[in-house]
Amino acid sequence: MVYFKYGKAFHDLRIQHGFSLSAFEELGIAKSTLSNFENGKSMLSFDRLDSALQKMNVSPLDYSIMINNGEQESYISIFDEIEHAYYQREIKRLKEIYQENQMGTNEQKLVAYSAKGLYQHLLPEEIDEIEDYLKGIQFWGLFELSILANIGDKVNENLIDNILEDLFYNKSYYENDLYYRVLIYRFLYKVILNCIDSGRKEKAQEVLDISKQFFMPGDVMSRVIINYAESFFVYYYVDKQKGKRQLQDTLKFLKKIGAEDFRKTLKMQYDKRIIREKPNER
Known part of the structure; x- marks a missing residue:
C-alpha cells in the first residue's frame, strides 16, 4: 500500500471541496481509477494528479500538508532552524537537533540526518534509510524537498539521476512556488x-x-x-x-x-x- 498516503490525502481534499468521484472524468480519470488511487491500490500519473488538484484549486503546499497528516508545518519550522544554524555555523545547535530526533519516528530520523549531514559524514546505514525513503517519493512536498536540499546529494548517483529526471519532467508544477524552487x-x-x-x-x-x-x-x-x-x-x-x-x-x-x-x-x-x-x- 505504498500509495496509500497519497490517495488518502486526495480523498480527504476531494470530500472537503465537495467533489464526487465522477467529477474528474472530464480530465480522463475514470471513477474506478480514482477509487483505486484513493484506496492505495495504484498511483495516478503526475500530470493527471496535477490536473485534478488544479480542478479543486488545491496548491502543492495544501496537498503536501495533507500527505503528511498536517504535521508538515511543525517539521518545516525545524528545517528552518536547521537552515539558520547552518548559515550561522552553529554546529552545536545542529548536533542538538540530531540528538533530539535520531531516536524518534521515521520522519524525525530524516530530520536528524538532515542536520547531521551538514556538519559530519553520515553513516552508510543512515544513507541507506534516506535512499529507501526517497525511492518511494511520488510527490515532492516541502518536507521531502527540505530533506533533498540538505542531504539529497549524499545518496547514490542513480537515485540522484532519477530525482533530477522526476523534478525536471514535472518542473511546471514545482516552479510555481518560490519556496519549492529555493529548495530545489x-x-x-x-x-x-x-x-x-x-x-x-x-x-x-x-x-x-x-x-x-x-x-x-x-x-x-x-x-x-x-x-x-x-x-x-x-x-x-x-x-x-x-x-x-x-x-x-x-x-x-x-x-x-x-x-x-x-x-x-x-x-x-x-x-x-x-x-x-x-x-x-x-
Missing part, C-alpha cells in the same frame, strides 16, 4: 559541486543546464548559488583565473549587500577548493 536549487547546487569534485564534467554541465531552466523572475539568490557553482566549473574545466575571479566577484557582491551569513557559507566552499595566491586575497 539548494539540491542542484550541491549536486553540481559533487559532480565537479568527482571529475564528472559532463554531468556537472548537464545539471547546470537543468538548473537554468528552473529560473523565474526574482530568483536572485538562487541565481547567485548556481552562478557560483558554474564559476567552480569554469575554474576546473575552462580557465582557472577566470573562474577564480568570478568566485571572488560573487563573494565581494554578497559582502557589499550585507549578506554575510550567506557569504560565509559560500566562502567555505571557496576555501575548500581554491588555492589562494595571496593570504589576504578578497
Whole structure:
C-alpha cells in the first residue's frame, strides 16, 4: 500500500471541496481509477494528479500538508532552524537537533540526518534509510524537498539521476512556488559541486543546464548559488583565473549587500577548493 498516503490525502481534499468521484472524468480519470488511487491500490500519473488538484484549486503546499497528516508545518519550522544554524555555523545547535530526533519516528530520523549531514559524514546505514525513503517519493512536498536540499546529494548517483529526471519532467508544477524552487536549487547546487569534485564534467554541465531552466523572475539568490557553482566549473574545466575571479566577484557582491551569513557559507566552499595566491586575497 505504498500509495496509500497519497490517495488518502486526495480523498480527504476531494470530500472537503465537495467533489464526487465522477467529477474528474472530464480530465480522463475514470471513477474506478480514482477509487483505486484513493484506496492505495495504484498511483495516478503526475500530470493527471496535477490536473485534478488544479480542478479543486488545491496548491502543492495544501496537498503536501495533507500527505503528511498536517504535521508538515511543525517539521518545516525545524528545517528552518536547521537552515539558520547552518548559515550561522552553529554546529552545536545542529548536533542538538540530531540528538533530539535520531531516536524518534521515521520522519524525525530524516530530520536528524538532515542536520547531521551538514556538519559530519553520515553513516552508510543512515544513507541507506534516506535512499529507501526517497525511492518511494511520488510527490515532492516541502518536507521531502527540505530533506533533498540538505542531504539529497549524499545518496547514490542513480537515485540522484532519477530525482533530477522526476523534478525536471514535472518542473511546471514545482516552479510555481518560490519556496519549492529555493529548495530545489539548494539540491542542484550541491549536486553540481559533487559532480565537479568527482571529475564528472559532463554531468556537472548537464545539471547546470537543468538548473537554468528552473529560473523565474526574482530568483536572485538562487541565481547567485548556481552562478557560483558554474564559476567552480569554469575554474576546473575552462580557465582557472577566470573562474577564480568570478568566485571572488560573487563573494565581494554578497559582502557589499550585507549578506554575510550567506557569504560565509559560500566562502567555505571557496576555501575548500581554491588555492589562494595571496593570504589576504578578497
